[in-house]
Amino acid sequence: MPFNRAEREWVYRSSAGGDNTVAFGSTRNLTPAGTVIFANAPFPALDDHHDEIPPITIGPFCRHPYEAHSLINVSGMSFGAISKPAVKALSKGAKLANCWMNTGEGGLSKYHLSGGCDIVFQIGTAKYGVRDAEGGLSEKKLLEIAAHPEVKMFELKLAQGAKPGKGGLLPGAKITKRIADIRGIEPGQDSVSPNRHPEISNNKELIEFVDHIRELTGKPAGFKTVVGDADWLESLCEDIMVAGVEKAPDFITIDSGDGGTGAAPMPLMDNVGMTIREALPRVVDMN
Numbered sequence: 001m002p003f004n005r006a007e008r009e010w011v012y013r014s015s016a017g018g019d020n021t022v023a024f025g026s027t028r029n030l031t032p033a034g035t036v037i038f039a040n041a042p043f044p045a046l047d048d049h050h051d052e053i054p055p056i057t058i059g060p061f062c063r064h065p066y067e068a069h070s071l072i073n074v075s076g077m078s079f080g081a082i083s084k085p086a087v088k089a090l091s092k093g094a095k096l097a098n099c100w101m102n103t104g105e106g107g108l109s110k111y112h113l114s115g116g117c118d119i120v121f122q123i124g125t126a127k128y129g130v131r132d133a134e135g136g137l138s139e140k141k142l143l144e145i146a147a148h149p150e151v152k153m154f155e156l157k158l159a160q161g162a163k164p165g166k167g168g169l170l171p172g173a174k175i176t177k178r179i180a181d182i183r184g185i186e187p188g189q190d191s192v193s194p195n196r197h198p199e200i201s202n203n204k205e206l207i208e209f210v211d212h213i214r215e216l217t218g219k220p221a222g223f224k225t226v227v228g229d230a231d232w233l234e235s236l237c238e239d240i241m242v243a244g245v246e247k248a249p250d251f252i253t254i255d256s257g258d259g260g261t262g263a264a265p266m267p268l269m270d271n272v273g274m275t276i277r278e279a280l281p282r283v284v285d286m287n
């Protein structure tokens with residue numbers, strides 16, 4: 001889980017350049033209510049017309065809106081949680097697929113930039129890569145990151161599915177000079193990520209923080225979370241209307257309560273936060 005042997009074998013075969021077709025019908029269990037399927041178009045775009053499918057504009061009122069060309073993108077996995085070859089491979093693959101790659105909370109490295117793909121810079125609770133000496137947001141470093149043309153958007157991480165409400169401890173033994181430089185911390189010393197952004201304790205502060213990032217960088221800004229209480233989302237929408245829609249986050253990333261991770265406690269992974277199947281319909285229905 002979450003992939004079965006048939007899916008895994010299919011991925012191995014495809015990535016080795018082998019035949020990726022299969023015979024007979026699906027062996028996937030499609031009957032449970034809520035099974036996700038893609039809706040096919042009655043008249044699909046012809047293969048050689050794909051470039052004509054219009055991109056999605058995110059943050060149309062920003063100084064630098066982002067034209068996203070792919071519906072499927074690479075979610076945040078920090079350098080440190082994944083290796084240099086993995087980051088480089090994903091960057092190259094994302095460029096080929098014309099999609100974006102999210103940095104995860106471990107900062108921006110030259111390996112993310114190596115493939116030339118679009119990048120979403122994630123700001124985690126320790127503000128790795130954009131932190132000041134006290135662990136707060138360094139506007140100077142944020143502007144340096146924003147100056148990279150590859151960096152298209154900023155995502156503030158409130159929570160991820162595998163460990164909602166949990167911070168993290170990066171043991172000193174894992175903090176090499178290279179990782180320390182990228183994250184803006186001391187090599188060899190334990191680094192603590194708080195369990196939430198210390199400066200964001202309510203909707204108003206969240207809306208203002210996201211707006212501040214957008215104003216400063218000129219690029220679209222949003223946040224990532226896991227839905228626990230759908231009433232909270234409703235109150236967030238109400239508070240956005242009070243603040244004015246021009247202050248609304250440009251996007252919201254919803255993670256599944258059972259989402260992947262580099263390291264998280266199993267009780268949180270298994271028991272906390274709605275799955276994407278429960279959460280997404282609620283979020284979509286909110287408008």
Ligand SMILES: Cc1cc2nc3c(=O)[nH]c(=O)nc-3n(C[C@H](O)[C@H](O)[C@H](O)COP(=O)(O)O)c2cc1C
Nearest residue numbers: 075076077078081104105157160255259260261262
């Ligand atoms: C190795 C690894 C590292 C991750 N690091 C981060 C991270 O830094 N920030 C974050 O928000 N999510 C992180 N995640 C979670 C993913 O971004 C994503 O939300 C999760 O894996 C669910 O998506 P999926 O079903 O496509 O895997 C990580 C996941 C993995 C597997």
